[in-house]
Amino acid sequence: MPNMSMQKNPMPSQDPQVRAHNFNEVALGYTEEMAIDEANRCLNCKHKPCISGCPVAIEIPNFIAEIRKGDFEAAYQVIAASSSLPAVCGRVCPQESQCESKCVRGIKGEPVGIGRLERFVADWHNAHAAGKPVRPEPNGHKVAVIGAGPAGLTCAGDLARKGYAVTVFEALHVAGGVLSYGIPEFRLPKSIVNQEVEGLKALGVEVETNAVIGKVLTVDELMDEMGYEAIFIGSGAGLPRFMNIPGEALNGVYSANEFLTRVNLMKAYREGADTPIKKNQRVAVVGGGNVAMDAARSALRLGAETVYIVYRRSMNELPARAEEVEHAEEEGIIFKTLCNPTAILGDESGFVKSMTCVEMELGEPDASGRRRPIVKPDSEFTLDVDCVIMAIGTSPNPLIKSTTEGLETNHHGCIVADEVTGQTSRPGVFAGGDAVTGAATVILAMGAGKAAAKAMDEYIQGK
Numbered sequence: 001m002p003n004m005s006m007q008k009n010p011m012p013s014q015d016p017q018v019r020a021h022n023f024n025e026v027a028l029g030y031t032e033e034m035a036i037d038e039a040n041r042c043l044n045c046k047h048k049p050c051i052s053g054c055p056v057a058i059e060i061p062n063f064i065a066e067i068r069k070g071d072f073e074a075a076y077q078v079i080a081a082s083s084s085l086p087a088v089c090g091r092v093c094p095q096e097s098q099c100e101s102k103c104v105r106g107i108k109g110e111p112v113g114i115g116r117l118e119r120f121v122a123d124w125h126n127a128h129a130a131g132k133p134v135r136p137e138p139n140g141h142k143v144a145v146i147g148a149g150p151a152g153l154t155c156a157g158d159l160a161r162k163g164y165a166v167t168v169f170e171a172l173h174v175a176g177g178v179l180s181y182g183i184p185e186f187r188l189p190k191s192i193v194n195q196e197v198e199g200l201k202a203l204g205v206e207v208e209t210n211a212v213i214g215k216v217l218t219v220d221e222l223m224d225e226m227g228y229e230a231i232f233i234g235s236g237a238g239l240p241r242f243m244n245i246p247g248e249a250l251n252g253v254y255s256a257n258e259f260l261t262r263v264n265l266m267k268a269y270r271e272g273a274d275t276p277i278k279k280n281q282r283v284a285v286v287g288g289g290n291v292a293m294d295a296a297r298s299a300l301r302l303g304a305e306t307v308y309i310v311y312r313r314s315m316n317e318l319p320a321r322a323e324e325v326e327h328a329e330e331e332g333i334i335f336k337t338l339c340n341p342t343a344i345l346g347d348e349s350g351f352v353k354s355m356t357c358v359e360m361e362l363g364e365p366d367a368s369g370r371r372r373p374i375v376k377p378d379s380e381f382t383l384d385v386d387c388v389i390m391a392i393g394t395s396p397n398p399l400i401k402s403t404t405e406g407l408e409t410n411h412h413g414c415i416v417a418d419e420v421t422g423q424t425s426r427p428g429v430f431a432g433g434d435a436v437t438g439a440a441t442v443i444l445a446m447g448a449g450k451a452a453a454k455a456m457d458e459y460i461q462g463k
Helices: 032-040 060-068 072-080 086-092 116-130 152-159 189-202 219-224 256-264 290-301 322-331 442-462
Strands: 144-145 165-169 206-208 231-233 253-255 280-287 304-313 334-337 339-346 352-367 371-375 381-383 387-390 429-431
Touching: 032 060, 032 116, 032 381, 060 072, 060 116, 072 086, 072 116, 086 116, 086 189, 086 442, 144 152, 152 165, 152 189, 152 231, 152 442, 189 206, 219 231, 231 442, 253 256, 256 290, 280 290, 290 304, 290 322, 290 387, 304 339, 352 387, 429 442
Parallel strands: 144 165, 144 231, 165 206, 231 429, 253 387, 280 304, 280 387, 304 334
Antiparallel strands: 339 352, 352 371, 352 381
């Protein structure tokens, strides 16, 4: 029976006052009854506008139709035909600006909860699936993938399904890329990432960890000496940016990358961790994206009494997902918007003791289309903090470029690649994700990996 409710089924979640002190997943997921009820909100539109908003082109109305029938495994198979990481995407994709933004139900109410349904289906499959996926027949060709993040894993999965022998080279000691080191446990449990990686391994994908390409091996060696017929570079954008203001070298100043890697990958929140983080009391996170929200909410869970988000534009311009901002506010994060740091001050021992800021106001739009922040005269003030986390963006590590012959990059250090195929200036070498675009979303990286896999297959078969 159609559900004409104007609102989505709410997502069950931990109480804010409880979850602010643990690293357990915030959202608890739909029940079977809730999923079917939400699926009944879908109108099964003839032109399927929601698909146009999905970077990996999932047949959204088809998987929702299977949920309506109660055939959750069939729904999963529809999603898996297009996405290698459905349990991940259901949790971290910005559906509100992608598939759900195209949903007809969103014209007069809330769109169908597509992301919540994808998460439900993936979790149901992971809990009930019996046996491993069938490994395809080998086609006699081998390819390499650099980076086991969302772009690399997607590319590897698509090529493995076509029968390629795929080896993924990952610099860190675990696969997952930003899914493992960047996104906190309370948003994306690492057991989910591990399940998705194990599923790819069952298809025949080999994952070599602790393999820093550019040091252990080079792209040239992979192609010229080891016989890989094509290579995909999905090495991400892990080089942090700083503001270049006084005091950034003080103890207690972190890049968000370092802070989150210690928390997520090295489990700094556990007693006896090998790479602990000092328990700070007053933390300022500079930036307004999802990474800033992740860092702020992690700092709160580590025991900080006060956590600020310091952002130079207003709440309306925050680039973070609305859901993440809402969760942060519920947990007690303080938003100091229209503010910008000018210096970080230290005590006699070299530790952070405060940060000076200026108030901002918004002027005319800049090249990005957002109103340009302008300093208010005579507006300087001091924020009493003992930790500052810089979450103002990242850029690609130059290591691969500096060790690869004929690989073109732009002035930001990003690899130059064809927007459709991912082909770089080096024949047989493809690239996608944050290594090409700079820091972006998981699903856009996955879309790039998917497109590159198709182009790599055509390149090899065309040879």
